[in-house]
Amino acid sequence: AQRVTQPEKLLSVFKGAPVELKCNYSYSGSPELFWYVQYSRQRLQLLLRHISRESIKGFTADLNKGETSFHLKKPFAQEEDSAMYYCALSGGSGGSNYKLTFGKGTLLTVNP
C-alpha cells in the first residue's frame, strides 16, 4: 500500500533561516511526488512536482529513491511562506495514477 509520511505537524523558523519540510513515502512502483501548499483562507494548490525538477518561490525538492524521501527545502524562509504544506504521491494499481495520496501536512510558520 502507498503511504506518505510527514513527521512534523508544526515547524517554526525565523525569517531568513533555512527551512526543510520532511516527506517520506512508501510505494512499490515508480512514484510521482508532489508538494501542495495551502495558504491561509486559500485553496490547495500545486507547488511543485519532482518530474519537473523546477524551483518555485525558491523551494526545491529532490526525490531520493534510496531513502524514499522527497523533502522540501528553501534556503531563506520568508514570512509569506507561512502555510500548510502537503506532500503527495501519485500512483495506484492498474494505472490509476490519478489517485493522489497525501501526507497529514506540516504547518510552517515563519516568524519575523
Added chain:
Amino acid sequence: NAGVMQNPRHLVRRRGQEARLRCSPMKGHSHVYWYRQLPEEGLKFMVYLQKENIIDESGMPKERFSAEFPKEGPSILRIQQVVRGDSAAYFCASSPSIVTYEQYFGPGTRLTVT
C-alpha cells in the same frame, strides 16, 4: 476562469439526515475527483468521475455514500443518514485530462454532523 467551485462551504447536519455536496469543475474540465480530509489527517481519494460515468469509486465507503457527475450541472457527492464520523472536509478537484499534476482543487466543504 473562476476555478473549481464548491458549495456549500459549510454544512451542518444532524445525525440521520442527508448531506449533498456540490462541485462545479473548471470550465473545459471533464474529470472530477472527490477527496475527504478527516480531522488531523491528509486528504484521501474517494472517487473519480467523468461526465455521466463513475470511473473509480474504490475510495468510497461501501454504504451511504454516492457520487454523480451528470451531463448537465455540477458533480454531487451525497451522503445518506450521516453519522458523526462523516464530519470532515470534502474537497473536489477537476482536470482537463487524466494527467495527475493537473488536478485543480476547490475550496472544500466542511461538513459537521451534530
